[in-house]
Structure formats: structure tokens, C-alpha cells
Amino acid sequence: MPDKRILEMKGIEIQFPGVKALDKVDFDLIAGEVHALLGENGAGKSTLIKCLTGVHHMDKGQILYDGKEITPTSPQAAIAMGISTVFQEINLCQNLTVAENIFVGRQPMKRGKRIDWKAINRRAEELLLRFNIHIDVTRPLDYYSTGIQQMVSIARAVDVRAKILILDEPTSSLDEKEVERLFDVMRDLKKTGMGIIFITHFLDQVFAISDRMTVLRNGHLVGNFLTDQISKIELVRQMIGKDMDVIFALKRPTVAEGAPETLKVENLGIAGRVENVSFSLRKGELIGFAGLLGSGRTETAEMVFGVTRADHGAIEINEKPARIRIPVDAIQHKMAFCPEDRKRDGIIGDLSVRENIALVVQSRRGALKPMSPKEQLDLADKYITMLGIATPDADKKVGELSGGNQQKVILARWMATQPEILILDEPTRGIDVGAKAEIQRLMLELCGQGVSVLFISSELDEILRCSNRVIVMRDRCKAGELPGETSRQEDILQVIAEGSSLEEDA
Amino acid sequence: ADDALTVAFSQIGQESDWRTANTDDVCKAIQDAGWNLVYDDAQQKQENQVKALRNFITQGVDYIVFTAIVTTGWDEVLKEVQEAEIPLVLIDRFPETSFADDSWYTTYFGGDFPEEGARAARWIVNYFKSIGRGDEEINIVRLEGTTGADAQVGRSKGFDEEIAKTPNFKIVASQTGNFTGAEGQAVMESFLKSVSKIDVLWAENDNMALGAIEAIKAAGLQPGKDIIIVGCDAVKLAFEAIVNGEMNCTVECTPLMGNRVVEVIKGLEAGETFDKVVHPVEYVYDFVGGIPYTADGAAVTELASEHIAERLY
Amino acid sequence: MKTKFDFSRIMKSKITWAVIAELMILLVCLIIRPEFFQISYQESTGMLYGSLIDILNRSSEITIIALGMTLVIALAGTDLSVGALVALSGAMALKLMRWDMSEFPTAGDYSITPMFWVILVALGICALFGSFNGLMIARFGMQPIIATLVLMVAGRGVAQIITNGRQMTTNFAAFKFISQGSVLFLPMPIIITVVIFILMSLLTRKTAFGMFVESVGINPNASRVSGLRSSLIIFTAYLITGLLSGVSGLIYASRIGQNDSNNAGINYELDAILAVVIGGTSMSGGKFSLTGTVIGSIIIRTIITFVYYFGVAAEATMVFRALIVVVVIVLQSEPVREFMGKRRTMRKVAMGGELHG
Amino acid sequence: MADKRIRIKRQSLTNRIFNPKHVMVYATIGVFLLIYLFGALMYGDKGFTTIRTFLNMFIDNAYFGISAVGMTMVLITGGIDLSVAAVASLTGMFIAYGNSVLGMDPFLCIAIAMVVGVGLGALMGAMIHYLNVPPFITTLAGMFLARGACSLISRESIAINNAAFDALAGWKIYIMKLVDGEWVKVKPIAFVNFNVMLFLAMILIGAYLLKSTRLGRNVYAIGGNEQSAKLMFLPVAKTKIFVYAFNGFCSVLMGVSYALYVKSGWNLALQGGELEVIASAVIGGTLLTGGVGNMLGTLFGVMLKSIIPALITFAGNLLSWWGKIATGLLLLLFIGIQRIVVTYSARRKGSCR
């Protein structure tokens, strides 16, 4: 057999307080393959990776690397052995420059004594060019968007020239072009004999790039499949353990004739950041925001919700002018907002699921009218069942839940306030197919109940499947508006492409 | 602009009202003499004081008046002062140096700390003799000043030596109260519980004595009667306590040094020389009065009540 | 199920270790000298009397400040200015109270007799300075250490100016009552501390304020998005701490019957922070425990009393304190607790395996 | 490939110069110059502008500066170290007690102090890293321990009288000027001593470590985001322990330098010095939240920090408490300036694409 097994993990077990995150999981990797690791949120994918890279220590099990048994003790040890990783959360230092982020810890040295800054900048530039990214690498990282940052962290991992490359949801904040570039690079790397472990929730991507896949469910191994021998439907069944037809039964909301305008945004903007965004939203309507990375969707949402203050323009709610300067104002107007970056703007990691869900309801009531623990618990339990949040009990710290379940907690937090206008910024990012369909279903159900939804997503088919209208953003301006029912992906891409000179050059 | 003398004064800080009185008196005397004053407050830090001295040299002052916060560590900077040929007048505290002779300073004026401790001891012994308990076992507790401070070391030493002459007077507990009222109070509280019989409290400054009085009251005892209280410094508050009968005696340590400083500088200008070490005339104040306490009669006991009005600090 | 006595949970609680540490120190005292625990009734003052009472009584200054500091630290901040505010509050109170000193007329002597004004003005000025800290941090986004450093440096200066650098004394009975009076056979400071503790507990646990503080302390961004007025919450915490420093300052001044701008409240900031941390509240913000703070403060005072009572050289207090801090902190630290927890579950698992096998 | 590279525009020079990180340093330098100018105008006739005044800033603050070098690094990692002054005091006590009481060679004492200081630093670093104890508390315990040990050794200050030590303390290079073809010392006498040399050397070493070694860059990365640094496989534990150990080393050097300055050991020496050191670093643009700071800033931070008391002494102010308030206000003013600079540059960043 030409296959050379570079990695074998056998009978891995990891116990966290309250959860058995991994239970007798086997995994193996062959040189020169892309091996997808799949499973619902909380299935244990990230944990398996962290175990391999020495971030967590396994309680039981064996890891064979190149046929020899290893016990990864620390991330440094892992990298020294040739295992390079891009973790799920972007893990770079915002205070360093782009170039330094790529080379920190392994900077080229001048005569072995001093860091060779020129070489760092030059090589960083060259490396990013492989991904077709033209940026000034001497700027601090926080100058750039999440997408660019994600690419930088991938570039860092790739440059190590390891034997194994692990990518934990690298594509969650990349747009399609960037994903394509990443795949090109991955194919190149494959040819050099590198084994790549690829975690993602995008099934299309799995089928596009992977050779083999391993599916986990609730910490257990479900099975190991060759990509060309399994169908999408079958894979989904393996992942969630039951048939999935909900996805295909979704219906976009119907807006009643003459439904009142709940939200009207006119010429809203911040000079130099987002300019002149205008749109309106009717009761029970869902509008999708499409656009490339950095096109200004998040900024628009944040402006509408008062997270950043707009310096011009006007907002009308229920046909009355509204002044929204801080989120408190927006909440008073029965708005709700699930932010894009759940780690930074969403979860309160050390508080329990219960407190996290009750937070906004409580803040709207004010500090002086506290909810009793019982009330909080009832509220939390209601949404834990409704959204199927995987947690042993309502008192578990949110920070200890898996990413997808954290997202559901945030959604629960806002649903508990019974909003009239719901802004969802990439609510389905980093969420498994089952949960994704679940969230879409919920969203549409809310519309049915008369909630107006503003839905930001980078997945065009998702937007097209759900929205009544699609607003396309480009270069931080509104570029166009399309009807949801009759438009196709190409139409959106058309709007994005027209005059998008910046992207053409790249 | 003018050809008046410039006199610099480097003070330790403002840790107590005694010190404040000292600062006020010296500064006022210098200004009243019509000289330019450059004053620096070191805020309890030796390094600040060194900086100030070096700064005085830069400014080219004519005289430096100096109170050393700590005994050692002045060699280098005093050498510089010498090099710059600025006459140095020492007050209150005396720095130790490794100079071969004593030509580096003009004169020292300040309290005699061991003597103050000894006076307290003598007063205690005499007092008990006068009320007919001179031969009893007398238990003394002591509140020490900030450990290592000149005044603490001197007063403790003087007291120890003097009290050792009468073996029936014993120090049964001794702990630092850092010269502050609050700590004096807290330590006294503990003494009252851990020592079964206390006859005398000797506090190395009045602030601690005043704090301890509160602790004694809280313990249900009468300060000044059940426990004889002797303080040091002779500040106005102590006089009041003595008049109220809550304290028995305070040994003076005068902060008023301004006149002497002016006198010295005027003399130096006129080419006079002075004795190297001079102590001020100081008294022991109590309410009883009339008990002779010194062998040599260098100072006499005064009635506290007669001096309250003229005390400003 | 819920009523079941959960031993592992108690062992995991950070407070447990603080309590154990306190008990250990007391045990040492018990072994050396049992009289340390004597408590008697003092006729003349109508109070209970004994070293344990002293510990509670004397810890009150720090405890009161530390209760406020708990909120500040839960918000991932610190307040270095509390010591200076203690001095300031005393200075203000004495300035208003030279009334019984009239037999020694001094220029500028005046009096505002009612205690009401004395307390109101002294606390008011401290609250004002506390809100200055709050404003700097909440509104202008300064780093707490730096923002409060300003007042730490300047606060004593202001106190000196108020009193013109003088120490003043009072024997005003009503003022003395703050420290020397008694209610229910207990010294007033203990009563004041208990009342403040109850008020603070009500404030944080009977309203949602506590949860808001924790939320903002853990993730300010997310809290803002969730509609919390984080600047208001931060502002309030510093204001409360300023106010409580004022209370502490009044107790201090009342104890010695003087203002003492130089020595009042020296190093209180360190002790208060220490008390909070020993009590199990993390310096990086988040979950807090007022009870833990009280225990932390009592531990600190027990060490000091121990040193005084047993005549240990005062210099050793520092070393003692360091050792206790290290022991408590190490036992509380995440990895150590995890390690202990893991061993416990492992033992459980091993035992379970035996049973089944 | 090459022509493609040319197309990438790096930020312009002005942009790089006005990088917010640097602007803080400029603010420090600017305020320093402003105060110097003020002093020169007000007290020029009293000798504020002499070389001596200028050099005094170094001579009188060299020991703080030496410690600030290590402190800057600690602060950049997002930590803090309150034990520096206590360790320095302990060092002085070691030298004084060892030499004057036990009759040991002072340089042997320094070596012992080195072992103790660096060891304590490493221990605190390890505690902070492995046990996750907040630096503030860990180093506070370290401070209590060092001060306590110091007081247990001796409660009184002890003079150091050793020929070699004296020689080192007294070693000076006088500033001379040519008068009638003859070199004479300038008046008032100005000189540079060993401490100043040590300080400047430490600044250079610190700058080299931070700018040009991997270790130094790891320090920044850890301060930027420790979790990320861990996941970027940087040796976080090693770096943090090194930084605290290095700071311990600097503290011991501060102790040596201070002992040279006052030639004695005292258990209360340099009390509160840790705040002075931290303040110097912060005024120099180091952020307490970590990730930002550099040695040039620290150098000017030390100078700015020292020019204020000098000015107060020149003013000959009677009321010392006004000095405290003035320092407080100055601190406030300075933080204000920094704040404005940071917000301003943040806004600029938003507006340029």
C-alpha cells in the first residue's frame, strides 16, 4: 500500500468536569491526504485536535506518530514534531504586525544574533502573495478584517512546513474567493506529502477538498468514510444520527400586504467607514445582507443597534423617529442583536448558561427588579429545550460549551426578550448542519410570528433560501437590492462584481 | 536679584505634628531673618533627601540646614557638599559618616534621645518612690517608635540603661507602635490582654500614648490612675491629657530650633565658631510637679498646666 | 437531590481554603495560649472584651473598604486611592468638629455641631473623590491603576490642605461613639461593618447589580451589547468604594480622636486588595464573594493581632503575611484545585470500577 | 513575482512615524521638553540649565531607571512586579550586613543577592504562570517576604565601609571645560558616575532584548494575547519566568546601584520605590494592559519623572503637600495627553483604508 500512515490515534478518552468530551475515539491520517473531521457542535472535534497538540491532556489512549508513540505535552513540543495547527478561534496577537504574527517565535536571524526585520517583512509579503493577498505587512494586525486575519493565521501554519497541518474551521470567516485560494494552497501542500486535517461545517467544502472523512458524534466515533463513496444526505445522517429533511422543507416568510414598516434606515453612516446605507424592513419580513468580507455588513448592523454610533442619517422604528446611541436604546425599541464575534461580543464566559440567557431580560428590567433564580432557571430551561442546547444543566459555565452551543445560548438570550426586530450577524457561522437548519427554521418561525429579521450571512444559498429581499453591500456602501424569491446566486455575484475594482486587482 | 543669603533646609517629611512644628519654626525663623529660603520635603525617603542636597548644591545656596532621615548613607553626598564649600548646619538628627574629622559640619543642635529615655525612667522611679511604692514590683510596658529611627534607638537605650539601676522596675512587654496613635492603640489593646498586670506605660512619643489611652479606657481601666502613662515630645495634646488626669508625664523634646539656626548662621557670617554638639534646654512636664528628677539639675520638672497656653504645636 | 450535602463542591469553593487558613492560625494560638480565646463582659463599657473581639473590631476598617473593593476587583479594576481617602475623610470630619476645643482658641476654630453634618460632609467628599475615580475609568476609559494612582498621590495632599497640615483632636462624645460606643454588647465598628455587609449583600444579591458587575467584569463588550450600562456600573462601584473608604476613615479618626493625614490609611489599599483576593475573588474580574472578602480581611487582622499578642517582632508580620498569602493563594489557584478535583474523581472512578468488576 | 511585489504599498513613512505606539513616546519627550523649557525660563538664573542639573537627573535616578528596564518588560507581558524595591533594599542590606557585620567581601554579597533576587523572580514567575496567581498578589507576597527578611536581618541602617566599594561609588568622570588653555571642572561641578553608565547600559541591553531577540518579541506576543501566544506555540512559560527572573536581576542591580549611591543598607530603603518605577515605565508609554512599550520611552519616562521633583525643589515650595498635589495633577495631565493621543490615532486608523 502506498499509503503511509503518519498519524494514528487510538482509544482517546478525555473527561471534562461533567462531560465526557471524547470516548474511545480512533483517528488516523495518511500522508498526502486531506482528512475531514466532521460532527455536530460539541461532538469533540476541537478537543481531539487540542489533545493531539498537547493543549489538553488525554486521560487514556495512545498516539502514534510516524509509527512511534508520542505523548504531546505542550504545543511547542507538537510543533517541534511537525504538527502545525490553525485553531478554531483566531489566535494571533493584535498588537504585532502582520509579518511578525507570521514569524514570531521563528524569526530569521541576522548572523544568529539579531532579528532580521527586512527578511521578515519580505518573506511575509511573499507568503501572503501565495494566497493572493496584497497587504502592507508592516501594519499591526488589528488594522485588518477578520477574514484577512484568518488568512494570516493560516499562512503562519502553512509556512512552518510541517508534516501534519490541522485546520480547525479555517473557512468560517473567509469568502468564497478566499476559500478557493486556500484550497489551491491545500492542494499544493498535499502534493508535497503533507497530511491535512480539515474541520468544517460546510459540507460542500468537505466534498470539494477532502479525500476521507471521520465523523464524531457526542464524543464517540461514528465512522470513517471515503469521500467518493458517501453521499451528502448519508453523511448528514451519520453526523446527526437521524434523517435530515428539514433543511429542504424551509419556506421563506410571507409578508402580509401592507404590513407596517417596523424599521427604516435612511442614509445611515459613519464618515469614512460605512456610507449612506438605506433600507426598510416590514413586520414579519426577513431581509438578507450579502456581500464580501469587509463589505460593511457588520458595521451597518452595529450602527443600527447602537454598538457604534452613526454620525449621520436617521432611523425610524414603527414609523417614528428613534434615537439610538447605545445598545440600551435599541433594546428599549425591542431590537435584538446576535453579534458576529461571539467570543468578544457575545458570551459572558464565566457566567452560567442560566445567567447568560437571563442577562438581557434582566438588563431591560433594570437592576432593581431582579429575577429570582427560579425565574431564571425556568427561562433558561425553556430555551435549552427549545433550541436543543447541549449542556448537562443550566448552571454550567457558558465558556465550557462548544462553539455552536454558545451561539445557541446567545440566540436564546435574545429570543427571551421577545424582540420585534432581530438582527442576526452570521448566526450560522461555525455551526453544524443540524443546528444550522434549526436556527434557520427558528428564524423563519419568528418571522411567522411577526418579528422582522435582518439576516447577515456569507453563505449565499442560505440567504437566498430564506430572505424576502436581499441587500447587497460592496465597499461599505449599499450596492443594490434584489428580490429574494426570484434571484439567483449569479445575480448577487453580479452586483458584487460590478465596479468592485479593488477585488479585481487582487 | 538681591544679595540676601540663601539658606536651604532639607526636612525629612511631615510624619507627625511634632515635625510640622519643627518645619514651621525653622522656616519661619529663616524667613524672618530676611534670608531666601529653599525648602525641600523628602516625604520620608532618603533618596529624595539626597536628591534635594545635590540640588541645593546646583542652586549654589549659601547654607544648608539638614535633618537626616536615617543615620547612614550620607558619605557621598556630604562629600559633594564639602567640595562645594557650603557650610552645613545639622539639626534634630545626626548622620553618621566615615569622615576622618568633624570639619564637615559646623554644629549640631538637637535633642539628646538617650537622655530623654533616661529622664522618663527617672521620672517613673521617682514617682513611685513619692507615692510610697518604690520597692514594689513595677511592670512597665513600652510602645516603641518606628524601629531603627534615631529617636527610637536613643530613647530605648537611655530608658533601658536607667531602669536597669532599679531591678524591681521591669519592662514586661515592648512592641513597636510606629510613632502613630492608631498603632499605639492596637498594640496597647494586645498588651492589656496578654500581660496580666501593667503598672506603667512608657510610650516613646505622645501620639502613641494618646492612642493607648483610648485602648485603656476601652478595657475598663482608668488611664493615669490604674496605669501610669509617660509619653515623650510634650505636645499640646499631651498637656491636655495630663491636665485631664489621663496621662501623667511627658518628656520634652522640643521642635523649636529656628532661633538657634538663625543664631548659628549669623555667627558663621561673622566668622564665629560653635561647639560641635549642643542640646536644647528641655523639661519634663507632669501634673504633680515638684519632684526633683535630675542628678545634675540640667532640667527641672514643670507643671504642664502652666504651659498649655503657650504651646502652639 | 439539591439538598444533598455536596462535599466536592465545598472543597472546590475558594472560600473554604480561606476559612481553613483562618482556623489554622487560630489553632496555633489555641495551642500556644488558650487565654487568647477568653471573652468576658466588661461592665464599665458594656461591651464584650477579648482578643477575638479585638480582631473583629480592628479588622473593620479594612473589611469595610474591602467590601467596596470587591466590586471594583470583580469589574477587573483596582482602587489604589482608598488609603488616601481614609485620611481625607478624617481630616474633613475633624475640620468640622473643633467645637469642643474652644478652650484652646486657635485661629479659624469653628464648629458645626450636629454629627449629621460631620458625617455627611466627610462621606460626601469621599464619595465625590470616588466618583472622580469612577469618571476617569468609566467615562474616559483610563486604566484603573493609573487613574486611582492620581488620587493616591494627591489625596493626602488635599487632606493636609484641609487641615492646614495640622493634627486636631476631638473628644466630642457623639464622634467618639463611632469607635468606642457599643450596641448589643459589641463595639460599634463591628456593628457598622455588619450593617454595611448586609447592605452590600442586599445590593448585590437581592438586586441584579451583582450579576451585572460580574457580567461587565468578565466581558465588557458583550455586556454593552446586551444592554448593560457598563460605565454606570463601573462608576457606581468606584463611588461606593470611595464612600466606604470615608466610613473607614471616620472609624479611624474616631478611634484616635484625631485626624492624621500622614498615617491614616497607610497601605490600606494593599490590605484591602489582599483581603479580596484571599477571599477568592479573582483580580482578572468576574465572580466575587463578599463573605470571602470578610474572611480575607479577618485573616489579615488575625495575623497582626497574633504578632502583637505573642510579642513577636513586628518585622516578622511581613514574612508571616507573605507566607499566609502564598499558602492561601496557591491552594486557591485553578491548577491546584483542578489537580485535587481530578484526583478525587479519579479515586471515585477507580472505586466504581472495583465495584463493578 | 518581483514586479508584483513592487505593487504592494507599505504604509508611508509619516504613517509609520505617527504610529500610536510611538506617539506615546513623543508625548513623553514633548512634555519633558516643555517642562524643561518652563524650568529654564523660571529658574534659569538659579542654575536649572546647568549641565549639573541635567546630569543630576541621571545620577539621582539611575537606580530607578535600572529597575524600570526590567519593569518595562514585565509590564509588556501584561504583568506587574511590586517586589522590586524590597528586593533592592534586601540587596543593600546583604551588602551592608555581610560586609560590615560579617566581614564578607561586598562583591561576594552581591553575588549572593543575585542568586536570591533572580531566584525569587523566577519563583514568582513560575507561580504566576503555572498556578495562575495574579501577578499583583504574587509579587505583593514577594515584597512582604523581601521586606520582612530585610527587617529580620537588621532593624537599623548599616553603613558600608569597604575600600573597593568606596572606589566604585566615588568613581567619577568630571565634566571639564577649557579655560585659558587649561581643563578645569565646570561650576557647579558636574560628573557622570558608575550608576549612570550602568543605567544606560541596561537601557541598551533592554532595547536589544526587546527589539532584536526572539525572546523579546515573545514578550510582546504574550502581552498582546497570552492565549494566542500559547496557541502560536511560543514558549510562554519560559518567557514569563525569564522576564520575572530578569526583573529580579534588575532589582538586585537597583539595590547595588542604590547601595553605591548611599553606601549603606537600610530595611526601609526605597520604600514605595516600586510605584516610582512603575510610574516611570507608564509615563514612558508602556501600557499596564500589556503588549505596548519600549525602552526609549522608559528612558524618557525616568527623566520626566525626575524633572518634576527637581523643579519643585527649585521652586523652594514651603508646602510639601502642594508638591504631592502637583505630582498628582501632572500625572493626570499626562494620562490625559496619552488618552487623547490614543483616541486620536484610533480615529485616524478608522478613517484611512
Ligand SMILES: Nc1ncnc2c1ncn2[C@@H]1O[C@H](COP(=O)(O)OP(=O)(O)OP(=O)(O)O)[C@@H](O)[C@H]1O
Ligand atoms: N475547557 C473545557 N472545559 C469543560 N468542557 C469542555 C471544555 N472544552 C470543551 N468542553 C466540552 O467538550 C465537548 C466537546 O467540545 P469541542 O469544542 O471539542 O466540540 P467541537 O466538536 O469542536 O464543536 P464545534 O463544532 O461547536 O466547535 C463539549 O461538550 C464541550 O462542552
Ligand SMILES: Nc1ncnc2c1ncn2[C@@H]1O[C@H](COP(=O)(O)OP(=O)(O)OP(=O)(O)O)[C@@H](O)[C@H]1O
Ligand atoms: N481590505 C481591507 N483593508 C483594511 N481593512 C479592512 C479591509 N476590509 C475590511 N476592513 C476592516 O474590517 C471591517 C470589516 O467591516 P465589516 O465587519 O462591517 O464587514 P462585513 O461585511 O461584516 O465582513 P465580515 O464578513 O468580516 O463580517 C471594517 O471595519 C474595515 O475597517
Ligand SMILES: [Mg+2]
Ligand atoms: Mg470546535
Ligand SMILES: [Mg+2]
Ligand atoms: Mg461581518
